[in-house]
Amino acid sequence: MSNNLLVVRDLSMRFGGLLAVDQMALTVDERQIVSLIGPNGAGKTTVFNCISGFYRPTSGEVIFQGKAMHRLPDYKIARHGMVRTFQNIRLFREMTVLENLLIAQHMQAERNLLKGMFNTSGYRKKEDELADRAAYWLERVGLLEHANRESAYLSYGQQRRLEIARCMVTQPRLLMLDEPAAGLNPRETAELDELIVELKDQQGVAVLLIEHDMKLVMGISDQIVVVNQGAHLASGTPDEIRNNPDVIKAYLGEE
Amino acid sequence: MANIKSAFFSALLTLFLGVSVMGLQLESAGIKLGVQVADSHTFWYLGLAALLVFGVQLFRDKLPRLRSDPEKRFEWPEVFKGEQRQRMWMALVIILMLMFPFVSSRGWIDIATLVLIYVMLGLGLNIVVGLAGLLDLGYVGFYAVGAYSYALLHQYLGFSFWEALPLAGGMAALFGFLLGFPVLRLRGDYLAIVTLGFGEIIRLMLNNLTELTGGPNGIGGIPKPTFFGLELSRRVDEGWGTLHEFFGFSYSPVHKVIYLYLLAFLLVLLTLYVIRRFIRMPIGRSWEALREDDIACRSLGLSPTWVKLSAFTLGASFAGFAGSFFAARQGFISPNSFAFIESAIILAIVVLGGMGSQLGVILAAIAMILLPELAREFNEYRMLLFGLMMVVMMVWRPQGLLPMKRPQRRLDTTRLASASTGEASNVK
Ligand SMILES: Nc1ncnc2c1ncn2[C@@H]1O[C@H](COP(=O)(O)OP(=O)(O)OP(=O)(O)O)[C@@H](O)[C@H]1O
Numbered sequence: 138m139s140n141n142l143l144v145v146r147d148l149s150m151r152f153g154g155l156l157a158v159d160q161m162a163l164t165v166d167e168r169q170i171v172s173l174i175g176p177n178g179a180g181k182t183t184v185f186n187c188i189s190g191f192y193r194p195t196s197g198e199v200i201f202q203g204k205a206m207h208r209l210p211d212y213k214i215a216r217h218g219m220v221r222t223f224q225n226i227r228l229f230r231e232m233t234v235l236e237n238l239l240i241a242q243h244m245q246a247e248r249n250l251l252k253g254m255f256n257t258s259g260y261r262k263k264e265d266e267l268a269d270r271a272a273y274w275l276e277r278v279g280l281l282e283h284a285n286r287e288s289a290y291l292s293y294g295q296q297r298r299l300e301i302a303r304c305m306v307t308q309p310r311l312l313m314l315d316e317p318a319a320g321l322n323p324r325e326t327a328e329l330d331e332l333i334v335e336l337k338d339q340q341g342v343a344v345l346l347i348e349h350d351m352k353l354v355m356g357i358s359d360q361i362v363v364v365n366q367g368a369h370l371a372s373g374t375p376d377e378i379r380n381n382p383d384v385i386k387a388y389l390g391e392e
Numbered sequence: 393m394a395n396i397k398s399a400f401f402s403a404l405l406t407l408f409l410g411v412s413v414m415g416l417q418l419e420s421a422g423i424k425l426g427v428q429v430a431d432s433h434t435f436w437y438l439g440l441a442a443l444l445v446f447g448v449q450l451f452r453d454k455l456p457r458l459r460s461d462p463e464k465r466f467e468w469p470e471v472f473k474g475e476q477r478q479r480m481w482m483a484l485v486i487i488l489m490l491m492f493p494f495v496s497s498r499g500w501i502d503i504a505t506l507v508l509i510y511v512m513l514g515l516g517l518n519i520v521v522g523l524a525g526l527l528d529l530g531y532v533g534f535y536a537v538g539a540y541s542y543a544l545l546h547q548y549l550g551f552s553f554w555e556a557l558p559l560a561g562g563m564a565a566l567f568g569f570l571l572g573f574p575v576l577r578l579r580g581d582y583l584a585i586v587t588l589g590f591g592e593i594i595r596l597m598l599n600n601l602t603e604l605t606g607g608p609n610g611i612g613g614i615p616k617p618t619f620f621g622l623e624l625s626r627r628v629d630e631g632w633g634t635l636h637e638f639f640g641f642s643y644s645p646v647h648k649v650i651y652l653y654l655l656a657f658l659l660v661l662l663t664l665y666v667i668r669r670f671i672r673m674p675i676g677r678s679w680e681a682l683r684e685d686d687i688a689c690r691s692l693g694l695s696p697t698w699v700k701l702s703a704f705t706l707g708a709s710f711a712g713f714a715g716s717f718f719a720a721r722q723g724f725i726s727p728n729s730f731a732f733i734e735s736a737i738i739l740a741i742v743v744l745g746g747m748g749s750q751l752g753v754i755l756a757a758i759a760m761i762l763l764p765e766l767a768r769e770f771n772e773y774r775m776l777l778f779g780l781m782m783v784v785m786m787v788w789r790p791q792g793l794l795p796m797k798r799p800q801r802r803l804d805t806t807r808l809a810s811a812s813t814g815e816a817s818n819v820k
Pocket residue numbers: 152155157175176177178179180181182183184224
């Protein structure tokens with residue numbers, strides 16, 4: 138299976154007495170949108186944290202593009218091309234929208250201190266490239282006119298889109314979105330829906346999505362993975378999931 | 393009247409502290425120590441002070457609020473706005489600063505030189521505390537490393553100031569790097585405590601490595617910087633000779649002082665330029681990003697380890713430069729010059745200036761060094777004044793004199809159209 142971008146096997150995460158993630162498994166293929174759904178507290182964010190290296194999983198493996206990620210520190214995992222957003226938005230709030238995107242491109246920047254110190258033409262060209270890429274993505278997410286505003290002053294929906302743009306300027310292979318539609322109004326959600334599909338079709342990134350908005354999830358997902366109490370409950374296409382009796386029970390049982 | 397109780401206790405506390413500090417004095421009578429009660433005037437003043445505290449505390453709600461509005465941003469008057477105008481002002485200030493020693497007295501030049509040293513220290517620490525947000529209480533350690541580097545390089549290897557200066561900066565940077573490692577995982581209070589310890593360890597080491605550093609006796613006879621090999625003293629036995637002989641003017645000891653001042657000014661200008669560039673470079677952006685949100689930094693592939701280490705290392709190097717200049721100026725250094733209080737003063741300069749702001753640091757350094765010098769008569773109350781200043785500042789402007797206005801990189805909207813269409817055609 139060569140087109141498996143991300144493979145997660147037997148992933149478990151224990152916090153003291155709580156087994157927050159229990160033997161989870163999931164795969165994401167190239168150019169695929171995979172959604173991770175489940176009731177509140179099911180362990181979705183914890184799975185994200187384990188995959189992206191913010192938590193060291195108690196056991197299990199995370200293979201990205203054929204390479205083991207589960208022993209690497211978080212920032213190295215991000216450099217491999219797997220970047221994430223956060224459920225409770227983490228922007229550099231006192232910095233402008235543009236600067237948020239410049240920082241994200243740190244690894245692509247000209248970091249030679251002497252070149253920067255003397256402001257060489259090579260350095261300026263590199264910085265302009267970063268700004269251009271930032272401008273391009275701001276345009277894509279509809280924030281171009283806000284480029285020079287402090288990101289703290291953006292509306293909630295704009296902040297969410299900025300966070301996605303900030304991931305995209307790093308030119309990732311896999312984009313991991315933790316509840317990107319939370320707090321958005323229906324119009325913004327529809328725009329987000331469109332954006333995610335575009336990212337897949339035009340940029341060729343794969344998307345791993347945590348989302349509670351079932352309309353969004355059912356509409357765009359190629360695969361859905363259902364988690365319940367930390368464990369894998371079911372996976373399949375949206376249609377299969379919709380008709381899966383276990384899933385229905387888990388969701389209705391919660392109410 | 394909830395205030396009555398607090399007012400009463402505040403007044404009582406004032407009285408208690410006042411009486412114990414000022415009302416009673418230890419005096420040695422022969423070989424014995426006796427307690428001397430101050431004269432009645434002092435007690436009248438103390439009573440008055442207590443009454444004042446009582447009154448202020450009682451009516452604290454009705455007093456006008458001292459605090460400046462934190463939301464209100466400092467705006468430059470119109471004449472300071474615009475890049476060109478700012479450049480002109482800067483040029484004017486530089487010219488004035490260059491002229492200053494020729495129209496001033498020796499004492500003032502000396503004080504100005506001291507201020508400049510602290511400006512350099514403040515700017516360096518500002519990288520660590522103001523930009524990267526790492527509370528470093530041991531910064532004086534790197535100052536000491538710089539000073540001792542020059543002193544020792546001179547003593548054992550005969551290095552001149554100019555040869556030792558880059559090495560002193562490098563040594564301080566190396567110490568910053570090495571000491572940065574163990575504290576990487578710490579943050580906030582823990583970081584502050586450990587760096588405080590490091591500063592003290594460096595001082596104690598200098599104190600106790602008696603063979604190498606001369607211990608508490610310090611190192612003397614450190615030569616002043618030369619002017620392209622020419623010395624600024626009355627006569628020399630070797631080397632290139634003296635400046636006044638070379639250029640054929642009569643010797644004056646003030647020349648040396650002026651030269652040191654100009655040198656310090658040059659170093660400060662250099663520091664300002666370098667840090668100004670840093671702030672606009674990827675490295676400076678990453679420092680500020682780390683201060684704002686280290687988790688977001690990690691999620692974007694920035695290694696917090698390297699960001700912190702770079703801040704520690706580069707910040708320390710400026711202390712190293714300042715230290716070697718300090719050693720050259722004093723001609724004598726001992727571990728006493730590098731006590732914790734120095735770290736506290738430098739940190740106070742950064743906080744007072746408004747974390748991260750370069751101009752703020754300069755103003756604060758002037759205030760912090762100049763005020764005690766002006767108030768020499770009150771020398772015994774120096775620390776008291778220092779404390780008072782801090783309290784007033786924290787009440788009046790907790791954000792500092794000139795809170796940092798970030799030099800924001802702006803998106804040039806004229807380039808935008810071409811940029812976005814250009815990239816779009818690349819994609820697919
Ligand atoms: N750092 C932690 N320490 C201890 N327990 C944790 C930690 N992080 C998560 N948990 C627990 O793990 C469980 C799963 O939490 P998680 O945040 O992954 O759920 P979730 O599926 O993302 O829920 P939601 O839909 O509300 O975001 C919860 O019971 C939570 O309390």
